[in-house]
Amino acid sequence: MNADKRPYLGFGLGLRAEHYEALLATRPKVDWLEAISENYMVEGGKPLHYLDRFRRDYPMVLHGVSLSIGGSDPLDAAYLERLSALIDRIEPLWISDHLCWTGHRGINMHDLLPLPQTEEAVAHVAERVARVQDRLKRQLLIENVSSYVSYTHSTMPEWEFLSAVAERADCLVLLDVNNIFVSAYNHEFDPRRYLEGVDPRRVRQFHLAGHQNNGSHIVDTHDHPIVDGVWQLFADAWQRFGPVSTMIERDAEIPPLADLVAELDEARRIAAAVAEPALP
Numbered sequence: 001m002n003a004d005k006r007p008y009l010g011f012g013l014g015l016r017a018e019h020y021e022a023l024l025a026t027r028p029k030v031d032w033l034e035a036i037s038e039n040y041m042v043e044g045g046k047p048l049h050y051l052d053r054f055r056r057d058y059p060m061v062l063h064g065v066s067l068s069i070g071g072s073d074p075l076d077a078a079y080l081e082r083l084s085a086l087i088d089r090i091e092p093l094w095i096s097d098h099l100c101w102t103g104h105r106g107i108n109m110h111d112l113l114p115l116p117q118t119e120e121a122v123a124h125v126a127e128r129v130a131r132v133q134d135r136l137k138r139q140l141l142i143e144n145v146s147s148y149v150s151y152t153h154s155t156m157p158e159w160e161f162l163s164a165v166a167e168r169a170d171c172l173v174l175l176d177v178n179n180i181f182v183s184a185y186n187h188e189f190d191p192r193r194y195l196e197g198v199d200p201r202r203v204r205q206f207h208l209a210g211h212q213n214n215g216s217h218i219v220d221t222h223d224h225p226i227v228d229g230v231w232q233l234f235a236d237a238w239q240r241f242g243p244v245s246t247m248i249e250r251d252a253e254i255p256p257l258a259d260l261v262a263e264l265d266e267a268r269r270i271a272a273a274v275a276e277p278a279l280p
């Protein structure tokens with residue numbers, strides 16, 4: 001693993017088309033941007049024009065949603081080809097995708113589905129991550145997903161599974177604090193145990209998001225402001241991991257840019273109030 005200090009970008013936002021013009025016009029206090037890879041894996045057009053423009057002004061990372069790194073279909077060579085071309089164009093500081101599977105036998109389920117947490121799955125996913133990293137010539141960040149079901153034959157908790165894949169593949173981790181909160185609620189585990197179970201040297205990015213609490217379970221809708229419990233868990237995460245590049249992911253019911261910038265200021269305030277441990 002690279003022993004250098006973790007790069008730290010500050011507080012960013014997920015780049016959304018609804019905010020292109022407001023970002024250009026108002027230049028709010030946003031330190032960096034995360035772009036959804038699949039939205040820009042095209043030959044040309046307006047989104048790519050905006051992406052190039054924002055890349056000149058902001059540190060940028062790419063975040064994928066359809067690598068299906070945990071799937072059993074062969075890795076999609078055409079997808080990796082297009083992703084590689086986008087990487088060459090944008091030169092992101094890093095790239096990420098989810099620790100999940102998204103389809104089977106060529107059928108895309110359009111969902112981020114959880115994996116069985118077994119040694120067999122660790123070996124399967126780690127081997128695929130290693131191949132993707134070889135293909136893209138860079139480390140990949142893998143992100144924990146929210147889940148609503150679990151597998152009876154899982155043999156380890158999710159944080160052990162995530163950590164084992166990261167160790168075996170020598171990849172990095174994107175911790176989604178909201179997803180930990182959602183899964184902890186749905187599966188009744190202590191979210192702080194999750195944080196304690198992940199090696200700080202592997203963690204390079206945090207996601208924050210909102211969700212919908214239906215009482216018996218939480219649905220990870222990414223269409224609400226961040227709730228108090230997630231803010232508290234974010235403070236705990238900052239305490240454990242130190243400064244980690246943090247961004248807010250809003251995927252539906254997109255509010256005015258100023259609302260998200262205000263939420264980002266709240267993240268800054270919380271982080272500043274936490275006593276910082278030394279960087280790994």
Ligand SMILES: [Fe+2]
Nearest residue numbers: 143176207249
């Ligand atoms: Fe996320």
